[in-house]
Amino acid sequence: MGELSAASSSAPAGSPVPRHVAIVMDGNGRWARKRFMPRVYGHKVGMETVVKIIDHCQHRGIEYLTLYAFSSENWKRPEEEVSGLMNLVLVGVSRYLAGLARKGVRIRVVGDRSKVSPKVREAWNLAEVQTADNPGLTLTVAFNYGGRWDIAQACQSAMRAGLTADEITEEQLGRHMAMSHAPDPDLFIRTGGEVRISNFLLWQLAYAELLFTDCLWPDFDEAELDKAVTEFARRDRRFGGVKTQTSSDAAA
Ligand code: FPP
Numbered sequence: 001m002g003e004l005s006a007a008s009s010s011a012p013a014g015s016p017v018p019r020h021v022a023i024v025m026d027g028n029g030r031w032a033r034k035r036f037m038p039r040v041y042g043h044k045v046g047m048e049t050v051v052k053i054i055d056h057c058q059h060r061g062i063e064y065l066t067l068y069a070f071s072s073e074n075w076k077r078p079e080e081e082v083s084g085l086m087n088l089v090l091v092g093v094s095r096y097l098a099g100l101a102r103k104g105v106r107i108r109v110v111g112d113r114s115k116v117s118p119k120v121r122e123a124w125n126l127a128e129v130q131t132a133d134n135p136g137l138t139l140t141v142a143f144n145y146g147g148r149w150d151i152a153q154a155c156q157s158a159m160r161a162g163l164t165a166d167e168i169t170e171e172q173l174g175r176h177m178a179m180s181h182a183p184d185p186d187l188f189i190r191t192g193g194e195v196r197i198s199n200f201l202l203w204q205l206a207y208a209e210l211l212f213t214d215c216l217w218p219d220f221d222e223a224e225l226d227k228a229v230t231e232f233a234r235r236d237r238r239f240g241g242v243k244t245q246t247s248s249d250a251a252a
Contacts, residue, residue, distance in 0.1 A: 017061050017229060017232075019062070019063050019183060020062070020063065020064035020066065020184065020185045020186050021065050021066070021185065021186070021188075021189065022066040022185035022187070022189070022200065022204075022205070022208065023065070023188075023189045023190070024068045024189070024191070024197075024200055025049070025050070025067060025217040026192025026216075027191050027193070027217045027219075028043045028045070028046040029042050030192070031216040031218040031219065032045075038080075040085070040088075043084060043085055046217045046218050047092055049217055049219075049220055052222065053220065053225060054103075054105060056225050058105075060226075062137065062229075063137060064185075065137060066141075066182070067142065069141050069142060070111070071142075071144075071145060071198065071199060072111075072145065072149055073146070086116070089124070089143070090119060093126065093127050097126070097131075100139070101130055101134065104135055106132065106133075106134040106136065106139070107127040107139050107140075108128060108139070108140045109140070109141050109143055111146075111149075112149055113144065115144055124143065147200055147201055147202030148202065150179075150201075150202070151173075151177075151203055154203075155168065155173070157176040158172060158173060158176045161176070174203075177204070179201065184208065185205060185208045186208060186209065186237075187229070187232045188205055189211050191220050192216055192217060193212070193214040193216075194212070207240075209237065211228050211232070
């Protein structure tokens with residue numbers, strides 16, 4: 001599997017842009033190791049990539065961006081790395097929240113907040129409250145998130161709301177999922193060369209276009225996102241139905 005080819009970088013005008021992009025930001029540790037630096041340094045630089053990509057999503061007219069920042073399984077990492085990632089949330093919120101708010105970004109955080117420290121919880125709450133009414137890009141950060149956790153918590157939440165077994169339909173359950181504030185992702189990107197979903201939005205990715213690139217997350221930039229969007233525009237989305245008319249069919 002190679003990098004997205006450079007030849008694919010120009011999309012015809014009027015090509016579809018994904019409304020919702022979801023990203024597994026993998027490769028920070030390897031990027032840092034290549035430079036003889038600690039893994040946490042890779043995450044720090046990865047945070048700068050996040051800011052760049054948020055701006056570019058806004059520029060491209062993408063409405064929803066969802067980032068996998070900390071999975072339910074990431075607690076198994078060395079204590080130094082876990083605390084480095086937690087600290088990065090505090091640094092990130094204090095450094096970038098005002099700027100993101102100014103740009104109209106609305107921040108949402110999904111995941112099990114009961115397990116994170118009060119300081120981190122407060123930082124996420126602040127980010128959500130201060131941006132709740134913003135009209136721009138919805139940035140969702142998946143933090144202490146797992147797709148299986150989400151499905152289980154949605155069932156629990158539906159039952160607590162009084163739904164009976166027969167009433168728990170796909171539509172009803174969808175309303176209780178952590179991502180109920182957003183449409184399902186159209187495009188899933190995983191950087192870092194691994195080809196798996198790793199317990200990310202299991203329910204919501206049902207019909208997403210999946211795209212994997214060897215590019216390590218700190219190296220991911222505007223041009224890489226443009227290539228991914230161009231590749232998305234080439235895909236023929238059928239949602240289990242028959243072939244839809246493409247723009248080139250229409251022109252013919
Ligand atoms: C996976 O790379 C990346 C993570 C577990 C953390 C991602 C976090 C950031 C990019 C920082 C931004 C944070 C927020 C709060 C938005 P890896 O460590 O598994 O890399 P490797 O596969 O090379 O080891």
